[in-house]
């Protein structure tokens with residue numbers, strides 16, 4: 788069975804380093820035999836989660852689209868930017884909206900048994916470890932199987948060339964290890 792892998796970055800900005808990292812991960816996942824969907828969260832604008840909005844209007848259309856995308860894939864690779872030692876509000880907001888019940892469908896359906904790989908391109912010296920830890924906790928709590936391998940890149944503004952490709956082959960190898968683990972586990976689990 789060909790595993791279907793969704794790839795996204797927790798940043799909206801056009802020049803996002805994590806979007807570059809997500810593109811690299813998507814390329815590696817295709818090479819590893821997965822069917823890959825690479826999305827840009829900028830294409831799915833969402834209000835900050837507000838329970839009153841949910842009660843009045845239900846889930847926003849983009850939250851339903853993201854929920855359907857999560858459900859349609861066996862694994863998810865997330866490039867997690869680090870803001871103030873945590874994950875970005877954009878990423879947490881998406882996770883929160885997608886975790887809400889829709890009709891009869893429980894909020895955890897998009898997450899349960901989903902194989903998740905984490906990577907991070909961070910401006911600082913800690914390589915996004917704190918952002919990935921935060922994402923790992925939240926996603927595991929929702930039922931995701933977060934693979935043990937991960938890749939964090941410190942001072943990532945030096946890490947990509949003008950075409951947005953990773954310059955250091957060791958980082959490509961490290962990212963490939965994360966991607967391959969996701970593809971292998973997702974393939975085995977959903978065979």
Ligand SMILES: Cc1cc2nc3c(=O)[nH]c(=O)nc-3n(C[C@H](O)[C@H](O)[C@H](O)COP(=O)(O)O)c2cc1C
Nearest residue numbers: 798803804805806868869870871872909910911912
């Ligand atoms: C509000 C804010 C807080 C940040 N906090 C951290 C941090 O705690 N650790 C870190 O390594 N970089 C931090 N940075 C730098 C980001 O990692 C850097 O801007 C990175 O490129 C953002 O990801 P992006 O390029 O995908 O948008 C912060 C940036 C912003 C805007």
